[in-house]
Amino acid sequence: MRANWHEFVTMMVQNNFDVERTSNSCSVSLGEEESVYPASFHVVENCGVFLARVRGAKKLIEVAQADSVLFTAIEAEQTTTVAGKTVKIALLSSKNAELLRKHLPFMKPVAFGRNSFSLGLGDRLGLASPGHLRCLAGSGIRPVLAQQSIRELTLTERTYGDVLDAASWAVLQEGFHDGFGADGDHLKRSEDIKMALDLGFSMITLDCSEKIDGNVANLSEAERCERYQSLPDVFRTKMEAAYLDKTFSVGKSSVHFAADALQEILLTYGETLAFIAEIDAKFIKPHHQPVDFELSIDETATPTTPAAHYFMASEMEKAGIVLCSLAPRFCGEFQKAIDYIGDLASFEAEFAIHAAIADHFGYRLSVHSGSDKFSVFPIVGQYTKGRVHVKTAGTNWLEALRVICRKEPDFFRELCRFALARFDDATKFYHVTTDLTKVPDVKSLADNELERMLNEPDARQLLHITYGYILTDKDAAGKRLYRDRLYQLWNRYEEEYAKVLITHIGKHVSLLKKKI
Numbered sequence: 001m002r003a004n005w006h007e008f009v010t011m012m013v014q015n016n017f018d019v020e021r022t023s024n025s026c027s028v029s030l031g032e033e034e035s036v037y038p039a040s041f042h043v044v045e046n047c048g049v050f051l052a053r054v055r056g057a058k059k060l061i062e063v064a065q066a067d068s069v070l071f072t073a074i075e076a077e078q079t080t081t082v083a084g085k086t087v088k089i090a091l092l093s094s095k096n097a098e099l100l101r102k103h104l105p106f107m108k109p110v111a112f113g114r115n116s117f118s119l120g121l122g123d124r125l126g127l128a129s130p131g132h133l134r135c136l137a138g139s140g141i142r143p144v145l146a147q148q149s150i151r152e153l154t155l156t157e158r159t160y161g162d163v164l165d166a167a168s169w170a171v172l173q174e175g176f177h178d179g180f181g182a183d184g185d186h187l188k189r190s191e192d193i194k195m196a197l198d199l200g201f202s203m204i205t206l207d208c209s210e211k212i213d214g215n216v217a218n219l220s221e222a223e224r225c226e227r228y229q230s231l232p233d234v235f236r237t238k239m240e241a242a243y244l245d246k247t248f249s250v251g252k253s254s255v256h257f258a259a260d261a262l263q264e265i266l267l268t269y270g271e272t273l274a275f276i277a278e279i280d281a282k283f284i285k286p287h288h289q290p291v292d293f294e295l296s297i298d299e300t301a302t303p304t305t306p307a308a309h310y311f312m313a314s315e316m317e318k319a320g321i322v323l324c325s326l327a328p329r330f331c332g333e334f335q336k337a338i339d340y341i342g343d344l345a346s347f348e349a350e351f352a353i354h355a356a357i358a359d360h361f362g363y364r365l366s367v368h369s370g371s372d373k374f375s376v377f378p379i380v381g382q383y384t385k386g387r388v389h390v391k392t393a394g395t396n397w398l399e400a401l402r403v404i405c406r407k408e409p410d411f412f413r414e415l416c417r418f419a420l421a422r423f424d425d426a427t428k429f430y431h432v433t434t435d436l437t438k439v440p441d442v443k444s445l446a447d448n449e450l451e452r453m454l455n456e457p458d459a460r461q462l463l464h465i466t467y468g469y470i471l472t473d474k475d476a477a478g479k480r481l482y483r484d485r486l487y488q489l490w491n492r493y494e495e496e497y498a499k500v501l502i503t504h505i506g507k508h509v510s511l512l513k514k515k516i
């Protein structure tokens, strides 16, 4: 049967707070005005807690079984009595999330280490995680539910606290006890790393791009030699002794350091070494719980060569820095929200070596901007044997728009027109090669053709990179143009949103596992 929160409390009391019996007597129903999330029911510290919709809004319901410190501490909007028990109806606030995380450890993020198969899911809206969790259930793939860069936080006007809370509430809602990750993605500054770790984030992706010199490849040989000679003698001598003209075997392949390649690597990546060591010593090693430490060298203009990858890995190992994963920049293009652009055979050849290097040093490869890279997923799975991390690029946002497109076509058309007007501004933040002339004219599309805007590459990119403006732009009176209406609709159509995510992420999962 379906129950509202009131009926659920009555059942709970009748069943003497027995979780299984109570949850099993109520069916899951999302998105209705009055309904309960039965999997969220837990008994802790002498109280029963669960999530429910009360007049359409998601609330935390808390029922006192006996005297309880937790019950008293939860801040409530309303306190009432049902079936002889005191009941609090509370907001899904940050303070309440923090309190519950103390008592229900599965609501806290955990590190996954060097051997798992994980997927970064980056929920930009704070609404996608229930669908993501259902999609990954039973797949053997572990979810990094919270995954945001500072750029994404700024564009959506959210904080890491908001991002973490949304993930915690989602695991409670789904009753997911297997552990989720939280990734401070592409962090460059000490203060951001500290903030993420202080909040309880379990993964740090250190972005070294500001310490990488991307211009070295453009230097003439004479210029390169001159710059190389100006490096400190001690550094040069040490590196030459370790790498010059040497060949290292990795799996079935090998990596060789010719003089010019070594010069280029040292000039390009030399400055990253001290930076990574400092972050590791200051934040990662002393942290009171395990952290998945990922190194990202992917935000560069040219692909990471196998030699450069080997060099970074080897220097990390020598410095005693334990990487959980490393993200090289692969050949071809990993643009947001569309399939891989490039030659698959070259990708496969290079990926095989990168995977062998990662195996050799014991960490996992990390593939960034992984949304919709369907043509390379079987290769990624095959060569890593599922010991890999793949970050999706926030395309759960496009799936959220798919719900709007199906339910409110005229509103969706308006959003498309707005996105077009804001496209140029958005290209400041994202590298895309979108051809706007290929974007269909929404006026000419019938309702049942409108999803072309979400299925064709150019239209997808248009809507993908303009999310910040759609969510935060204001009218002349300072009121948000679209945000409130969008959230109302997504809230109402929670079930539909979960379904489209299961289809979308499910396709990623099956292709990643295809050749394992």
Ligand SMILES: [Zn+2]
Residues within 6 Å of the ligand: 186, 296, 298, 299, 327, 368, 369
């Ligand atoms: Zn990246």
